[in-house]
Amino acid sequence: MGHPNAGLRLALAGAMALGALAGSAAAEDVKKGGTVTVHMNSEQRILNPALRASTGVYNISGKIVEPLIDKSYEGYVPVLATEWSTSPDGLQITLKLREGVNWHDGKPFTCDDVAFTAMEMWKKLLNYSSTLQQYLDKVDCPDPHTAVFNYSRPMPLDLFLAAMPDLGHPMPKHLFEGTDIMKSPLNTAPVGTGPFKFVEYERGQYVMAVKNEDYWREGYPYVDRIVWRFIKDKSAAAAALEAGEVQESGFIGVSMADIERLSKDDRFDVGTQGYENNVAHSTLEFNHRNPILADLKVRQAMYHGLDIDYAIKTIMRGFAKPGRGPVPSAGGANYTDDVTTYPYDVELAKKMLDEAGYPVKDDGFRFKLRHRPAPWGEYTQLWAEYYAQAMKEIGIDVEILTNDAPGFLNGVYRDHDFDTANGWHQFRSDPAVSTMVWLRSGSPVGTPWTNQFGWQSDEMDKMIDDAASELDPAKRAEMYHAIQRKAMEELPVIFAIEHPFISVTSKKLKNHHNTPRWNSSSWYDLWIDE
Amino acid sequence: MPLTVPPILAYALRRLIQAAPVVVLIMIGTFLLLKLAPGDTVDALVGDMGGADAAFIERLRIEYGLDQPVWVQLWRYMVKLASFDFGWSFVYEQPVSTVLMDRLGNTLLLMATSLSLAFTIGVLLGAIAARRAYSLSDNIISTLGLVFYATPSFFLSLMMMLIFSVKLGWLPVGGIKTIGAFYDGWKHVWDVALHLVMPTAALSLIYLAFYLRLMRAAVLEVAELDYVRTARAKGAGETRLMAHHIMRNALLPVVTLLGLQFSTVLGGSVVVETIFTLPGLGQLAYQSVIQRDLNTLMGIIFLCAIIVVVVNFLTDLLYARLDSRIELK
Numbered sequence: 001m002g003h004p005n006a007g008l009r010l011a012l013a014g015a016m017a018l019g020a021l022a023g024s025a026a027a028e029d030v031k032k033g034g035t036v037t038v039h040m041n042s043e044q045r046i047l048n049p050a051l052r053a054s055t056g057v058y059n060i061s062g063k064i065v066e067p068l069i070d071k072s073y074e075g076y077v078p079v080l081a082t083e084w085s086t087s088p089d090g091l092q093i094t095l096k097l098r099e100g101v102n103w104h105d106g107k108p109f110t111c112d113d114v115a116f117t118a119m120e121m122w123k124k125l126l127n128y129s130s131t132l133q134q135y136l137d138k139v140d141c142p143d144p145h146t147a148v149f150n151y152s153r154p155m156p157l158d159l160f161l162a163a164m165p166d167l168g169h170p171m172p173k174h175l176f177e178g179t180d181i182m183k184s185p186l187n188t189a190p191v192g193t194g195p196f197k198f199v200e201y202e203r204g205q206y207v208m209a210v211k212n213e214d215y216w217r218e219g220y221p222y223v224d225r226i227v228w229r230f231i232k233d234k235s236a237a238a239a240a241l242e243a244g245e246v247q248e249s250g251f252i253g254v255s256m257a258d259i260e261r262l263s264k265d266d267r268f269d270v271g272t273q274g275y276e277n278n279v280a281h282s283t284l285e286f287n288h289r290n291p292i293l294a295d296l297k298v299r300q301a302m303y304h305g306l307d308i309d310y311a312i313k314t315i316m317r318g319f320a321k322p323g324r325g326p327v328p329s330a331g332g333a334n335y336t337d338d339v340t341t342y343p344y345d346v347e348l349a350k351k352m353l354d355e356a357g358y359p360v361k362d363d364g365f366r367f368k369l370r371h372r373p374a375p376w377g378e379y380t381q382l383w384a385e386y387y388a389q390a391m392k393e394i395g396i397d398v399e400i401l402t403n404d405a406p407g408f409l410n411g412v413y414r415d416h417d418f419d420t421a422n423g424w425h426q427f428r429s430d431p432a433v434s435t436m437v438w439l440r441s442g443s444p445v446g447t448p449w450t451n452q453f454g455w456q457s458d459e460m461d462k463m464i465d466d467a468a469s470e471l472d473p474a475k476r477a478e479m480y481h482a483i484q485r486k487a488m489e490e491l492p493v494i495f496a497i498e499h500p501f502i503s504v505t506s507k508k509l510k511n512h513h514n515t516p517r518w519n520s521s522s523w524y525d526l527w528i529d530e
Numbered sequence: 531m532p533l534t535v536p537p538i539l540a541y542a543l544r545r546l547i548q549a550a551p552v553v554v555l556i557m558i559g560t561f562l563l564l565k566l567a568p569g570d571t572v573d574a575l576v577g578d579m580g581g582a583d584a585a586f587i588e589r590l591r592i593e594y595g596l597d598q599p600v601w602v603q604l605w606r607y608m609v610k611l612a613s614f615d616f617g618w619s620f621v622y623e624q625p626v627s628t629v630l631m632d633r634l635g636n637t638l639l640l641m642a643t644s645l646s647l648a649f650t651i652g653v654l655l656g657a658i659a660a661r662r663a664y665s666l667s668d669n670i671i672s673t674l675g676l677v678f679y680a681t682p683s684f685f686l687s688l689m690m691m692l693i694f695s696v697k698l699g700w701l702p703v704g705g706i707k708t709i710g711a712f713y714d715g716w717k718h719v720w721d722v723a724l725h726l727v728m729p730t731a732a733l734s735l736i737y738l739a740f741y742l743r744l745m746r747a748a749v750l751e752v753a754e755l756d757y758v759r760t761a762r763a764k765g766a767g768e769t770r771l772m773a774h775h776i777m778r779n780a781l782l783p784v785v786t787l788l789g790l791q792f793s794t795v796l797g798g799s800v801v802v803e804t805i806f807t808l809p810g811l812g813q814l815a816y817q818s819v820i821q822r823d824l825n826t827l828m829g830i831i832f833l834c835a836i837i838v839v840v841v842n843f844l845t846d847l848l849y850a851r852l853d854s855r856i857e858l859k
Contacts, residue, residue, distance in 0.1 A: 035710055044578060045622055056578065125589075127582030182593065188623055203622055203632060204809035206709050227709050232813075233805045235688050240703040243695045405577040406569020406822050415568075444584040448576050 034528040035225040036509065039237045039249035043204065043230045048187040049169040050121040053128045055251065055278060055426070058166065058520035060207050060228050064104075065171070065192030066522055068095060068114070069164040071277055071429070072515050076161050079522075080109065080170060080193065081147075084161070090154030090471045097145040101216045103172045104197045111141035116173035118149065120181060129167040132159075132433050154469050156476060162430035165277070165517060195221035195524040204230060215524070222527035234258070234378075238504075241268070247506035247528065250519040251278075254504060255378055260317050262504050272319055274513030275500035277429055278520070279330040281323050282383050283438075284494040285412070285421040288454040292358065292367055293419060299491040301352035303342035305394040306387065308496055310344075315382045320499035325484035326435035328427050328498040330516075333473065334480040339488040349394045365397040372401050372411050374423030383497070384422050414446040416454065424499075425449055431480055432468040438493050439483070440464045455492040542843065549839040554608075556835050557828060561607065564824055565600050571620055571822040572596060578821075594620050607828065616832070617825040621818070626829040629814070634833070636706055637810035640726060640803075644733035649788055651734070652741025656784075657777060659742070660749035671742065679739030687732045687805045694728060701728055704807035729806040733799055737791065741784055748780035755779075782852060789845030793838040 044056040049065055068081035083096040101109040115138075123133040135153040142148065149155070172191055176184060190198050195217070196209035207228045211221055229246060231237040238258040240246040242265075252259070263270035284306075286293045293299060308322045327335045353359075358366040369391070373384030388398035398420070403411060412421045428434035437443060439460055443450035463486070467479035487493075503519065505512050511525045512518065572590045576582045591597050595606065610617055616626035655675070659668040678686070694701045702708065702725050713721050752758065753776055761775045803813040811830055818827035849856045 037709075042578060054578070125586070127576075127586045130585060131583050202809070203624070203629065204813070205705060205807070208710060225710060229705065229709065229807070231704065231807045233807070236691065236704055236805045236807065239688070239691045239696050243699065243703050245703050403568070404820055406567070406571075406573035406820075409573045409577055410569040447584045447587065448573070448582070 030222055030510075030527050031529055032222050032527065033224045034530055035227060036223050036248065036523075036526065036528055037227045037229055037246045039240060039246045039253050040228050040230050041232065041234070041237070041249075041251065041253045045203070046187050047190045047198075047201070047207070048171065048184075049166075049190075050117050050171045051125055051182070051187060053126055053167055055520055058517075059250065060209075061169075061190050061192070062194070062520045063196040063226055063523050064190050064194045064198050064209055065169050066194045067165050068097075068168045068170065069161060070515070070521060071165045071517055073276075076164075080114075081164075084157070086155075086157040086160075086471075090156060090469075091151050093149040093151075093155060093157060093160055095147045095149070097147060098216065099145050101193050102214055103175075103193055104191045104212060104214075105172070105175070106214075107172065107174055108144075109170070109172075109193050110144040111139075111147045112144070113170045113173045114147045115139035115141055116177065117170045118147075120176070121171060122167060125181065126167060128428065128433055129163070132163055132167060154471055156469065156471050156473070158473050158476070159430050159432050159468070163428075163433050166428060166520070167433070194522050196223075196226055196522075206230065217524055220524040222525065223523070226523070238262070241504055241506070244506070247509050248503065248512070248519075249505075250503045251501045252377070252379070256315070256317050256382075259319075259502055259504060267507055269505045269507055269512070270502065271513070272500035272502055274503065274515065274518035276330045276516035278426060278517060279328045279498060279500050280424045280426045281326075281328065281435070281495040282320075282380065282424050282497040282499060283422055284387060284496055285423070286453055286455075286491075286493065287416060287419050287421075288492070289416060290369075290419050293369075294454075295356050296490065297352055297356040298358070299494075300342060301349040301356065301394065302391065302396070303491065303494055304345045304349035304352065305396075306342075306390050306494075306496065307344040311383060311386050312497060315379050315386060316497065316499055319502050320497050323495035323498045325488045325495055326438060326493075327431050327480055327484050328495075330498075330500070331427060331429075331431065331480075333477040334431055336481040336484055338481070339485050341488070346393055353394060353396075360395045363397075364395070366395040368397040368399065369419040370401055371398050372403060372408055372418040372421040374408050374421070375402075375404055376423060380422065380424055387420075387422060409448045413448045413450070413452045416445075416452060423449075431483070432464075435495075436464045436468070436483075439487060451492070453492060457486075457490070457492075460486060460490075538847075545839070545843050553832070553835045553839070557608065557611065557832060558604065560828060560831050561604050561824070562600075564819075564822065564827060565603075567819075567822065569822060570596050571824065574821040574823075575621065607825075611828075611832070616829040619823055619826045621821045621823040621826065626825045629826055630811070630829050630833065633809050633811050633814050636808055637803075637812065639722075640729055640733065640808060640810060641799075643726065643730050644737060645788070645791060647730065647734040648737035649741055649784075652738045653745045653777075653781070653784060655738075656742045656745025657749050657772070657780075660746045660753070661772070663746075663750060668746075672746070675739040675742040678735040681736070683732060683736055683799065683801045684805060686735065687728070687802055690728045690732060691805070701725075704805070706808055725806075725808075729802050729808055733802050740787060740791075744784050744787055745780060748783050749776055752776050752780045778852060782849070785845065785848055785852065789841055789848075792841045794834075 040059065042056060044052065044054060046052045047057060047061045049057050049061045066079050068079060070077050070079045080098050080101060081095040082098050084093065086093050097111055097114065103109055118136065118139045122129045123136050124130060135151045137150045137152050140148040140150065175186055175191060188201055195212050195215045197212045199208040199210055201207045209226050211224050215221065231240060234255045237249055238254040241249055259270060262268045286299060288294045312318065312320045324337050324339050329335050353366055360366055371384060371388060374380050384400055388400055391398045411417045426434065437450045439451060441451055441456040441461055443452065445452065463479060463483050467476055467483065470476040470479060503513060508529050510527050510529055515521050572587055572594065576587060595603060607617065619626050619629050622629045655671050659671045662668050691703060695703045706725050707721050711721065758771065758775050761771055800812040800816045803810040815827060815830045
């Protein structure tokens with residue numbers, strides 16, 4: 001099946017998709033029961049996906065709270081919403097809601113919950129979503145199982161659909177209404193409609209959920225209990241996997257050396273399957289306020305000086321590919337590889353730097369750059385070190401300033417106290433709700449992961465705004481191709497490496513990584529063979 | 531008639547009054563130091579979340595009171611602390627007192643067991659080594675002590691984990707209890723004890739060398755002193771000589787070290803706690819710095835300051851008990 005075409009007002013048949021999944025599960029003899037233990041590297045503490053948009057939150061709460069729509073390898077699949085359609089002017093999106101679904105406390109799920117969550121949380125409080133939903137005026141409930149989203153500016157249906165699996169988790173209105181939402185105890189003890197019910201959360205140790213006996217998908221889930229254990233030390237996490245105490249470690253939760261080692265161990269499945277929707281870019285960011293870096297020729301020369309294939313082989317152990325601008329190859333129709341590229345060529349890089357007017361001086365260097373690496377773990381740090389090394393080859397002296405997370409975010413995004421920086425940034429299904437913030441100007445100073453690079457292009461701003469409200473998917477894809485080409489020509493940021501995340505999964509787990517956002521999904525069909 | 535106070539109580543009271551300004555200074559100093567670090571807890575939270583828009587960030591800052599000048603924040607904090615209100619942890623979304631109490635027990639258990647083991651075994655081995663100075667057994671004891679002392683704690687911990695959990699499967703990899711087993715009574719105690727074997731062993735093996743070396747040197751020194759010779763001349767047996775005359779006096783420097791180490795007990799061991807995922811105060815303090823979780827960190831430092839004051843007091847009392855030449859003034 002091709003990429004879902006939103007213009008056709010598709011209404012996917014839920015039964016069909018469900019049947020297909022159930023069929024593949026029945027191929028082997030499903031064993032019911034058992035406990036699945038999952039390794040978590042860091043602790044999000046808030047478990048309400050309608051307040052915090054982060055894979056760290058979905059990893060846990062995705063089993064307890066369900067989104068309206070999820071994504072499978074075949075396209076968007078109905079969860080709490082069963083059908084979706086849009087008005088021709090793009091100002092109204094109508095969802096049919098699933099009937100007979102109950103919250104974990106037994107109260108029925110209705111349109112009131114959707115309307116309440118959309119207006120009070122998605123629009124006001126949820127990171128990323130408050131930008132997406134800023135033109136949402138109101139949500140009407142003509143009947144308890146129909147929700148009509150009314151926008152004051154056109155909302156492309158494919159943008160809405162792309163956002164929903166992450167940014168579309170309804171919360172029970174009857175438990176939140178009239179309380180201070182941010183301070184609600186439910187934010188750390190979520191009540192949802194999902195296949196698992198929240199049991200307890202021991203800070204710094206674990207979160208536990210048990211099977212929801214009243215789940216709306218008949219016969220599911222298979223597993224009795226899920227435990228998420230917080231293990232910060234990556235070597236200890238690898239030991240826990242090997243000792244069989246943990247069956248799944250996602251999002252590159254163990255060191256790259258252990259990933260490579262365990263990938264040869266026949267007790268584990270190691271790979272990037274199931275992360276198609278969670279692709280990230282390892283970046284190189286420039287401070288264009290530095291006149292040297294403001295020179296396009298210098299940035300292009302630096303790109304030529306980076307051996308991306310070597311970095312992929314050594315740092316990412318082959319689990320990645322070269323970046324081609326702000327849309328990754330996992331971005332579907334919005335992606336194009338018809339862009340300018342900068343193959344590794346040291347001599348060319350040197351020549352370009354000479355031509356740009358930066359010859360090698362007596363100390364052996366052309367100029368010096370202060371680099372801030374993001375402290376997001378092993379491979380990000382290695383990428384920074386590789387970058388510094390590669391720049392030395394072409395006569396650029398890169399000094400690495402080590403900092404912790406707040407130090408990094410402040411130094412780069414608020415104080416702009418850097419020449420270059422690196423990190424990774426996640427692509428969230430649609431460019432409009434993710435990578436465009438790297439290119440669009442006008443973000444207030446201090447907003448992390450936005451264009452704080454001192455790069456501004458009226459033309460690019462207009463292209464981004466137009467693409468965000470274009471209703472025709474084909475035209476919209478064209479527009480993103482143009483943006484990609486322009487970004488690769490002008491290099492405001494280098495989207496150097498496109499990498500999905502990596503999971504280490506015990507072979508005892510069955511039906512794992514069978515959707516493009518599996519670690520965030522509900523795991524209703526997961527079972528454990530023991 | 532003037533009210534007579536037992537000297538020990540008067541002493542305690544005076545120490546308490548002396549301690550108050552010290553604790554206040556520590557608190558203010560820490561607060562300001564943490565404010566000097568770049569970024570605040572909102573930056574850290576947003577970093578964990580993977581990003582947020584400007585309005586969201588602004589709203590969080592206002593809600594957490596981080597939009598106020600530093601002096602106002604400090605004043606508000608100190609006023610609350612005066613009534614022993616540690617405030618709210620924005621990172622854990624719980625009152626700081628709850629966060630601390632959840633972890634205090636684990637850290638105390640781990641540190642008290644490790645230190646007692648290290649102290650007892652270290653003192654014993656040190657005494658044996660000194661009595662048989664430069665013999666084979668002394669050499670073995672001293673060398674082993676040095677080897678464990680020189681082994682980085684993370685390496686020792688990971689090696690133990692590799693051998694006893696991964697290869698042999700005898701002990702759990704980490705954590706404080708078997709999750710989801712819901713043991714109670716003695717089963718629970720046994721479960722926790724099993725989980726503590728490796729971290730305690732790792733920590734005490736490292737501490738052991740301190741006590742061993744110190745005790746060995748002290749015993750060697752004391753054994754040469756006049757009063758030992760006198761005691762021996764009076765016909766005291768070797769056992770009585772060791773227990774009554776040498777050990778008691780040789781213990782003074784060792785007790786000083788124990789006091790010093792006990793003062794840092796609440797700091798826990800960041801490395802061992804992290805590797806064995808023991809939810810303790812050391813790990814919490816480390817995380818709080820990274821997360822700029824001011825209230826939690828201040829709470830830990832307050833507890834530590836109190837412990838230092840108390841342990842110093844107890845050490846002084848113990849000195850007076852061990853060596854009657856020392857008086858409490």
